[in-house]
Amino acid sequence: MAEYAVELRNVWKRFPGPGNEAVTAVKDVSLKIADGEFFALLGPSGCGKTTSLRMIAGFELPSEGEIFLHGRPMGKTPPYQRPINTVFQSYALFPHMTIGENIAFGLQMKKIDKQETRRRVGEALEMVRLTGYERRRPKQLSGGQQQRIALARALVNRPEVLLLDEPLGALDLKLRKEMQLELKKLQREVGITFIFVTHDQEEALTMSDRIAVMEGGVALQVGNANDIYEHPTCRFVADFIGDTNFLVGTIGVQEPHQARVELAGGVGLWAHTPQPVRQGQPVTVTVRPEKMHIRPTATDVNVLTGRVSDIVYIGTDTHYGVTLSGGQRIRVREQNYSVESRLLAREGEMVNVRFSIEAARVLTE
Amino acid sequence: MSSTKRSPWLLLVSLLVYGFLYAPIIVLIVFSFNASRTNVMFEGIVNQGPCGPFYWYCQLFRNRDVLDATRNTLVIALTSTIISTIIGTMAALALQRFDFFGKRASETALYFPIVTPEIVMGIGILVLFSAAFGWLNSLLALAPAQRLTMGLGTVIISHIAFSIPFVTLVVRARLHGFDNRLEEAAMDLGANELITFRKVTLPLIAPGVLAGAMLAFTLSLDDFIITFFTTGPGATTLPIYVYGLLRRVVTPEVNALSTIWILVVLVVVGISQWFQTRE
Ligand SMILES: Nc1ncnc2c1ncn2[C@@H]1O[C@H](COP(=O)(O)OP(=O)(O)OP(=O)(O)O)[C@@H](O)[C@H]1O
Numbered sequence: 001m002a003e004y005a006v007e008l009r010n011v012w013k014r015f016p017g018p019g020n021e022a023v024t025a026v027k028d029v030s031l032k033i034a035d036g037e038f039f040a041l042l043g044p045s046g047c048g049k050t051t052s053l054r055m056i057a058g059f060e061l062p063s064e065g066e067i068f069l070h071g072r073p074m075g076k077t078p079p080y081q082r083p084i085n086t087v088f089q090s091y092a093l094f095p096h097m098t099i100g101e102n103i104a105f106g107l108q109m110k111k112i113d114k115q116e117t118r119r120r121v122g123e124a125l126e127m128v129r130l131t132g133y134e135r136r137r138p139k140q141l142s143g144g145q146q147q148r149i150a151l152a153r154a155l156v157n158r159p160e161v162l163l164l165d166e167p168l169g170a171l172d173l174k175l176r177k178e179m180q181l182e183l184k185k186l187q188r189e190v191g192i193t194f195i196f197v198t199h200d201q202e203e204a205l206t207m208s209d210r211i212a213v214m215e216g217g218v219a220l221q222v223g224n225a226n227d228i229y230e231h232p233t234c235r236f237v238a239d240f241i242g243d244t245n246f247l248v249g250t251i252g253v254q255e256p257h258q259a260r261v262e263l264a265g266g267v268g269l270w271a272h273t274p275q276p277v278r279q280g281q282p283v284t285v286t287v288r289p290e291k292m293h294i295r296p297t298a299t300d301v302n303v304l305t306g307r308v309s310d311i312v313y314i315g316t317d318t319h320y321g322v323t324l325s326g327g328q329r330i331r332v333r334e335q336n337y338s339v340e341s342r343l344l345a346r347e348g349e350m351v352n353v354r355f356s357i358e359a360a361r362v363l364t365e
Numbered sequence: 366m367s368s369t370k371r372s373p374w375l376l377l378v379s380l381l382v383y384g385f386l387y388a389p390i391i392v393l394i395v396f397s398f399n400a401s402r403t404n405v406m407f408e409g410i411v412n413q414g415p416c417g418p419f420y421w422y423c424q425l426f427r428n429r430d431v432l433d434a435t436r437n438t439l440v441i442a443l444t445s446t447i448i449s450t451i452i453g454t455m456a457a458l459a460l461q462r463f464d465f466f467g468k469r470a471s472e473t474a475l476y477f478p479i480v481t482p483e484i485v486m487g488i489g490i491l492v493l494f495s496a497a498f499g500w501l502n503s504l505l506a507l508a509p510a511q512r513l514t515m516g517l518g519t520v521i522i523s524h525i526a527f528s529i530p531f532v533t534l535v536v537r538a539r540l541h542g543f544d545n546r547l548e549e550a551a552m553d554l555g556a557n558e559l560i561t562f563r564k565v566t567l568p569l570i571a572p573g574v575l576a577g578a579m580l581a582f583t584l585s586l587d588d589f590i591i592t593f594f595t596t597g598p599g600a601t602t603l604p605i606y607v608y609g610l611l612r613r614v615v616t617p618e619v620n621a622l623s624t625i626w627i628l629v630v631l632v633v634v635g636i637s638q639w640f641q642t643r644e
């Protein structure tokens with residue numbers, strides 16, 4: 001039997017809301033997180049990420065469904081009996097204790113002897129590269145240092161699973177990037193399952209083995225960075241992860257795994273259909289801007305004609321805004337390979353926008 | 366300092382206010398060294414017996430009634446402080462972390478006694494105790510010697526009752542902005558509810574709890590009105606005793622007693638202030 005580090009089985013969470021209405025924070029979420037995996041919960045604010053994490057930690061109990069830890073149902077097990085540790089967004093370091101006491105807290109609770117405790121606290125500090133900070137108080141540390149102490153305080157207990165709720169949210173961009181790489185490296189070293197909450201899609205893509213995209217309490221799609229980016233199953237995921245173009249139309253002629261989509265203005269395109277569709281069904285097609293080209297290429301089956309409405313040069317790429325003959329607007333991203341950034345078109349000029357069948361995906365929801 | 370010209374009137378008014386506040390206390394202290402037995406005229410500093418100028422203070426310590434009253438006062442103050450601090454702190458914690466039906470109403474009801482005139486509270490408590498004791502005494506058919514009467518117990522209970530709102534108020538002020546995540550962090554690290562309270566919650570709110578306890582202590586120490594209504598034979602406290610003395614003759618002994626008292630309260634208030642302002 002394949003055993004997962006953490007499994008959520010049809011988990012719901014309802015909170016008593018204003019009046020008699022309940023707020024449903026998590027709706028029927030099922031997740032299977034493998035041992036040693038770096039798993040991200042990604043979604044916009046209020047989508048239920050923190051609530052999901054808090055249920056795994058034991059701070060909240062699911063209204064329905066069950067959470068398993070290495071196959072053991074957690075039921076009403078209180079947080080202090082779960083072999084799980086949490087890194088809080090606000091760090092939640094104990095202000096009345098020194099850094100050393102903070103890190104030793106969990107070991108003390110496990111009644112580990114003084115010498116062993118001292119050794120492991122030292123090790124933990126070394127791991128987060130803050131050796132010699134034992135006697136300081138949390139207030140005397142910078143945000144990034146506090147963040148690393150929070151990490152050390154959790155990891156020193158060698159939990160089965162480490163939960164991190166937007167642990168990098170309070171850091172400035174540069175430090176954030178540094179910590180992302182550091183955290184990823186650390187996770188590989190210790191081999192502990194990390195469940196990482198973030199609303200930053202780039203962060204999730206960079207760090208995680210797999211990502212669950214959440215919205216409105218629902219886990220919409222689970223997969224690795226490539227799956228989520230290249231094979232979104234719904235409009236929300238396609239829109240939330242990276243930039244994309246949406247073209248609205250109806251299904252025309254069909255072939256296995258692909259179909260002709262008729263757009264407004266008498267034009268059409270061929271697109272990949274991951275799910276079965278029927279003739280005449282209204283659908284949305286997603287095409288990433290970098291997969292559309294103004295310069296001619298070999299594999300382009302689809303050609304849409306439009307007028308360039310705006311051009312934005314951003315160094316690595318140039319973005320062309322194109323208004324199609326049917327009135328729909330799309331963005332095309334051309335990479336600037338050569339030093340002289342030669343424009344492929346001018347504003348107001350008519351151009352052909354080309355892309356492959358695989359680049360266009362039909363979304364039914 | 367700034368070069369703004371201050372009105373001399375401001376200084377005058379300040380001096381008057383402070384003078385009015387402190388003159389009685391200073392007079393009181395000065396008269397505790399009076400050579401005369403009355404508080405009418407200051408006839409020089411007393412110098413009598415082995416204690417010299419502290420003659421009246423020594424007299425005080427030879428007075429059994431004073432010692433009894435002091436003991437009663439301290440027993441009442443300490444007991445009521447400990448119990449009201451525990452209950453008041455628990456109430457503050459409950460109000461901070463739980464949302465329950467009737468929370469607003471129970472909070473208002475908790476603070477209401479603070480603004481209720483003390484004499485009303487005193488009469489209320491007296492009526493309550495008399496009725497309850499009368500009913501219990503007849504119900505249990507107690508012999509005269511076993512009957513429930515007013516005494517130390519009733520004074521302690523009423524002091525606990527009026528101290529709780531003050532403790533809750535002070536502890537709640539401290540709890541404002543308390544990060545509940547700290548408690549969750551402790552539980553996350555393996556501490557159960559009790560250990561979390563002992564190792565995280567209590568150390569963090571301790572300054573507020575101590576300040577509340579000090580406040581309860583001073584309130585109990587100098588309470589007259591409610592004590593007056595709830596005391597009984599053998600439960601005379603210092604304020605009640607002093608009041609009794611005043612009705613006869615005011616000797617400098619009373620001044621000496623009051624002086625010591627002021628010093629004690631000053632120390633307690635000082636400690637409480639220190640705790641409240643400390644980070
Ligand atoms: N204790 C609670 N009582 C009532 N409603 C709650 C409670 N906790 C969360 N909610 C609601 O549940 C929903 C999900 O909240 P949650 O904190 O899980 O979101 P999130 O994805 O972590 O958002 P963010 O990125 O802003 O932290 C929100 O609508 C929130 O208002």
Ligand SMILES: [Mg+2]
Nearest residue numbers: 049050051165
């Ligand atoms: Mg959150």
